[in-house]
Amino acid sequence: MRIVHFIVNPIAGKGKSRITEHYLSTYFEKDHFSIVVKYSSYKGHATLLVQQSINEKAEIIVACGGDGTINEVASCLVNSEILLGIIPIGSGNGLARNLKIPKNLKKAIQLLKVQKVIPIDVGKINGDYFFSNLGFGFAANTILNFESTSQRRLLTYLRATLQSIKTFKNDTKYTIEINGKEAVLNPFLVFISNTNIMGYNFSITRKAILNDGFLDVVMIDRLNKFKILYLAFLVLLRCEHKIKEYSYHRVDNATIKIENQDMEIIFELDGELKRTNPVILHLEVLKESLKVIV
Numbered sequence: 226m227r228i229v230h231f232i233v234n235p236i237a238g239k240g241k242s243r244i245t246e247h248y249l250s251t252y253f254e255k256d257h258f259s260i261v262v263k264y265s266s267y268k269g270h271a272t273l274l275v276q277q278s279i280n281e282k283a284e285i286i287v288a289c290g291g292d293g294t295i296n297e298v299a300s301c302l303v304n305s306e307i308l309l310g311i312i313p314i315g316s317g318n319g320l321a322r323n324l325k326i327p328k329n330l331k332k333a334i335q336l337l338k339v340q341k342v343i344p345i346d347v348g349k350i351n352g353d354y355f356f357s358n359l360g361f362g363f364a365a366n367t368i369l370n371f372e373s374t375s376q377r378r379l380l381t382y383l384r385a386t387l388q389s390i391k392t393f394k395n396d397t398k399y400t401i402e403i404n405g406k407e408a409v410l411n412p413f414l415v416f417i418s419n420t421n422i423m424g425y426n427f428s429i430t431r432k433a434i435l436n437d438g439f440l441d442v443v444m445i446d447r448l449n450k451f452k453i454l455y456l457a458f459l460v461l462l463r464c465e466h467k468i469k470e471y472s473y474h475r476v477d478n479a480t481i482k483i484e485n486q487d488m489e490i491i492f493e494l495d496g497e498l499k500r501t502n503p504v505i506l507h508l509e510v511l512k513e514s515l516k517v518i519v
């Protein structure tokens with residue numbers, strides 16, 4: 226008998242999930258599986274639900290949502306024997322796309338029954354885990370604009386990106402120590418990724434490998450508005466590396482010092498906005514420390 230708990234985010238993606246205990250019982254035979262379905266009611270709630278599920282001896286915990294839900298669920302499973310399952314009903318679904326977990330509900334459920342497991346790397350920034358990506362500068366500003374809207378879909382994300390192009394200022398100084406070298410910049414973007422897809426089908430870290438023990442880092446130094454538009458065009462053509470402000474690194478640890486005396490710093494972590502005061506952030510990789518059903 227396998228004990229499987231599903232943690233469903235009812236607002237992920239278009240907010241129209243069909244996942245109920247009744248629906249799942251038609252796929253998971255009672256003799257072999259004990260199924261529990263829980264719904265998150267607010268941001269951060271999934272983590273509490275998972276902690277309860279761990280006490281209830283769940284062997285597989287399935288995150289039903291996007292990268293934000295996966296983050297809340299998987300953060301409790303790092304370095305544990307409990308398996309993470311994923312039903313990608315989010316908007317961007319970056320990690321699920323990289324793992325080739327289908328958006329089709331029935332097909333995703335079939336994978337959970339077959340239970341092929343792989344270990345993946347986990348990123349850690351100070352106390353927080355991330356599984357997909359972490360972004361400073363323009364990426365964080367876009368998520369700030371995205372979170373102020375009520376819908377979570379591609380069009381809203383593109384609108385938030387356009388708004389960021391209009392308003393983003395490269396005014397924060399970063400000192401980044403990476404592979405023994407120090408870079409000082411007022412970056413347009415610092416993007417750190419475990420996955421080869423950011424979300425939807427966008428990527429600027431196409432070479433990233435989920436279990437190589439490294440994170441892929443794209444740094445783009447200060448850009449003016451014209452160059453931001455040019456960069457957007459280059460990203461669509463998959464040749465963003467052609468601008469001179471661009472650099473690509475692979476790291477297993479880094480230190481990021483952010484100086485901005487008056488304001489708090491924002492960054493995005495697995496597509497969710499985080500706030501911190503100007504600080505030193507330590508980045509590391511926990512190699513193959515999460516077991517995922519793929």
Ligand SMILES: Nc1ncnc2c1ncn2[C@@H]1O[C@H](COP(=O)(O)OP(=O)(O)OP(=O)(O)O)[C@@H](O)[C@H]1O
Nearest residue numbers: 237238265266268290291292293294315316317318
């Ligand atoms: N009942 C709820 N009401 C409001 N917010 C919720 C609720 N349950 C979970 N959340 C929050 O919803 C946010 C978005 O979830 P998630 O990232 O899974 O979906 P998504 O944004 O549609 O997908 P993706 O990140 O892949 O684009 C998360 O921050 C999560 O904490």
